[in-house]
Amino acid sequence: xxxxxxxxxxxxxxxxxxxxxxxxxxxxxxxxxxxxxxDSLITGDNVLDSPxxxxxxxxxxxxxSVMVALSVILKPKLNRILxxxxxxxxxxxxxxxxxxxxxxxxSFYVFLAFAESIITILIVYYAWKWPREA
Numbered sequence: 001x002x003x004x005x006x007x008x009x010x011x012x013x014x015x016x017x018x019x020x021x022x023x024x025x026x027x028x029x030x031x032x033x034x035x036x037x038x039d040s041l042i043t044g045d046n047v048l049d050s051p052x053x054x055x056x057x058x059x060x061x062x063x064x065s066v067m068v069a070l071s072v073i074l075k076p077k078l079n080r081i082l083x084x085x086x087x088x089x090x091x092x093x094x095x096x097x098x099x100x101x102x103x104x105x106x107s108f109y110v111f112l113a114f115a116e117s118i119i120t121i122l123i124v125y126y127a128w129k130w131p132r133e134a
Contacts, residue, residue: 012126013071013083020090020119021064027112034105064090076130083127091120 031037040046048054063086071079098113 009126009130010072010079013079013123014068016119016123016126017064017067017071020116020123021068023112023116023119024061024064027109027116030108030112060093080127080130084124087120087123087127091117091124094120 048057067082067086071083074082094113094116098110098117101109101113
């Protein structure tokens with residue numbers, strides 16, 4: 001029998017945030033292969049067409065990346081609260097993005113949005129069920 005070590009809740013949360021961050025990156029990378037995407041980047045005719053929008057997108061996407069580290073280093077109470085809040089926020093965002101991406105060329109985006117939502121729901125679940133001290 002192989003031993004199954006108990007994984008600390010902080011490590012579980014950090015691993016989930018890392019996983020969802022990779023999915024976000026893959027989705028944005030794969031989007032470069034959709035028709036017209038490169039042309040829109042060259043012409044500037046795209047969703048992120050201003051310095052303010054780029055800053056807002058950067059602020060939004062830094063959260064999952066930083067949550068990898070914060071899930072390991074923060075004290076349990078604040079850690080739990082931030083994981084629940086950001087987990088719910090990113091679940092809702094990805095569900096909206098998935099629903100609004102229902103086109104043939106963006107079926108990969110819908111799939112990733114669904115997978116990302118499952119991961120962020122798991123983040124909320126694990127944070128909600130955070131083990132209590134004995």
